[in-house]
Amino acid sequence: MAPACSSRINSLHVAVIGAGAAGLVAARELRRESHSVIIYERGTQVGGLWVYTPQTEPDPLSLDPNRTIVHSSVYDSLRTNLPRECMGYRDFPFVPRNDESRDPRRYPSHQEVLAYLQEFSREFNLEEMVRFETEVVCVEPERQKWKIRSRSSDGILKDEIFDSVVVCNGHYTEPRVAHVPGIDSWPGKQVHSHNYRVPDPFKDQVVVVIGNFASGSDISRDITGMAKEVHIASRSNPSETYQKLPGSNNLWLHSMIESARRDGSIIFKNGKVVQADTIVHCTGYKYHFPFLNTNGYITVEDNCVGPLYKHVFPPALAPSLSFIGLPWMTLQFFMFELQSKWVAAVLSGRVTLPSEDKMMEDVTAFYAELEANGIPKRYTHRLGDSQVDYLNWIAEQVGVPPVEKWRAEEVHGGYLRLTTQSDTFRDKWDDDHLILEAYEDFLRQKL
Numbered sequence: 001m002a003p004a005c006s007s008r009i010n011s012l013h014v015a016v017i018g019a020g021a022a023g024l025v026a027a028r029e030l031r032r033e034s035h036s037v038i039i040y041e042r043g044t045q046v047g048g049l050w051v052y053t054p055q056t057e058p059d060p061l062s063l064d065p066n067r068t069i070v071h072s073s074v075y076d077s078l079r080t081n082l083p084r085e086c087m088g089y090r091d092f093p094f095v096p097r098n099d100e101s102r103d104p105r106r107y108p109s110h111q112e113v114l115a116y117l118q119e120f121s122r123e124f125n126l127e128e129m130v131r132f133e134t135e136v137v138c139v140e141p142e143r144q145k146w147k148i149r150s151r152s153s154d155g156i157l158k159d160e161i162f163d164s165v166v167v168c169n170g171h172y173t174e175p176r177v178a179h180v181p182g183i184d185s186w187p188g189k190q191v192h193s194h195n196y197r198v199p200d201p202f203k204d205q206v207v208v209v210i211g212n213f214a215s216g217s218d219i220s221r222d223i224t225g226m227a228k229e230v231h232i233a234s235r236s237n238p239s240e241t242y243q244k245l246p247g248s249n250n251l252w253l254h255s256m257i258e259s260a261r262r263d264g265s266i267i268f269k270n271g272k273v274v275q276a277d278t279i280v281h282c283t284g285y286k287y288h289f290p291f292l293n294t295n296g297y298i299t300v301e302d303n304c305v306g307p308l309y310k311h312v313f314p315p316a317l318a319p320s321l322s323f324i325g326l327p328w329m330t331l332q333f334f335m336f337e338l339q340s341k342w343v344a345a346v347l348s349g350r351v352t353l354p355s356e357d358k359m360m361e362d363v364t365a366f367y368a369e370l371e372a373n374g375i376p377k378r379y380t381h382r383l384g385d386s387q388v389d390y391l392n393w394i395a396e397q398v399g400v401p402p403v404e405k406w407r408a409e410e411v412h413g414g415y416l417r418l419t420t421q422s423d424t425f426r427d428k429w430d431d432d433h434l435i436l437e438a439y440e441d442f443l444r445q446k447l
């Protein structure tokens, strides 16, 4: 059902936290709806995660809460895991540029994504809204508004009041580490993929990589060129799994690790034993909002941020507090754009939300459905097969066209290729007809 609309337009003072792909498009949409916007960005440039740095954190597992945080988790060899046509914002397609310094490939390098975001920022004059090197350290309600405390690079703290706060701080910086029985007495090294950049430190080593989704699959292949052996352990594999993987002669896939031993060995659930030098945890990340003080209203439990109506609005604090970019296994930039349009339109009063009670009923029903289907809490924000329905629902709220057929088919086929031909999916495909449809669409948009 389409939402209630109103002709009343409010122009609010809004803080956006983060100048990554989510914060940039959020700021653009908020300004388009006549809100005044300040983007707080603790880094020195726009692009968030896509600002590659060779620097890593001093604690390779990033367990120390007082460590110096390095934001990006991008590794040197990273290429996108989605085709560029479906990855970009709808009204600013991610197409190859006629410029030698750019990467024209369908699955380009991380440098190309950063260049795209920089171009997006220039095109819409977004940098003029950004306060760089300014970290938000506290966000809390104050007399029907929000107080933001920020710290600039010279250590000066400043308090400012906003009508609304949009949280876009990213969720690939706080590592989740797998629990391996016996690991405390295992003598080898451990590192999380957040601190992986290049394969060189693994020269001649036997490496166990835990996790076999996008990063696990990429990093294990990246290491094979340097290491003696690479063994992937994955909890989603049946316990008898033991398979040599195509594309290299020193890469094996196993079931999960059973235990690690004092003598340096790793025992897999399939009964195989390897003497390993290093474990690389490619086990994902945790949502983390160290600055947010909502007196316990918003919690993160087993990686579920809640309660949130449609992953965006906390019912009791809506619409003045919102989150862009929480769902995963989805078209990220495209979703950020739609969620941002929704937040901007709700704040201006053009689109209205259901009552707090109705939103809470929806959240409760959603959680009950996940539980009834046996979906663990930590997958609350995983969209996967439900992404098109979710994106179309938001598109309807804000009155824009649904997800294009070619885009939905590309992302579906893209995920399938990623999981079934993980060594070749970036360079071999059979959906040229979808590329053609996408470019015809981009051309129509321009006319």
Ligand code: FAD
Residues within 6 Å of the ligand: 017, 018, 019, 020, 021, 022, 023, 040, 041, 042, 043, 047, 048, 049, 050, 071, 073, 074, 075, 079, 080, 081, 082, 087, 134, 135, 136, 137, 168, 169, 170, 171, 172, 215, 291, 324, 325, 331, 332, 333
């Ligand atoms: P980020 O890009 O992380 O930006 C958040 C920003 O907030 C940062 O600039 C940070 O400095 C700032 N910030 C954080 N806390 C504060 C604070 N307290 N105060 C001020 N500023 C703050 N997606 C795809 O679509 N395609 C891909 O191929 C792809 N590959 C990926 C590969 C890896 C290894 C990872 C980890 C993710 C990948 N993703 C990919 C998902 C990616 O996260 C999103 O595409 C997207 O870039 C995330 O944007 P964001 O704005 O939500 O977060």
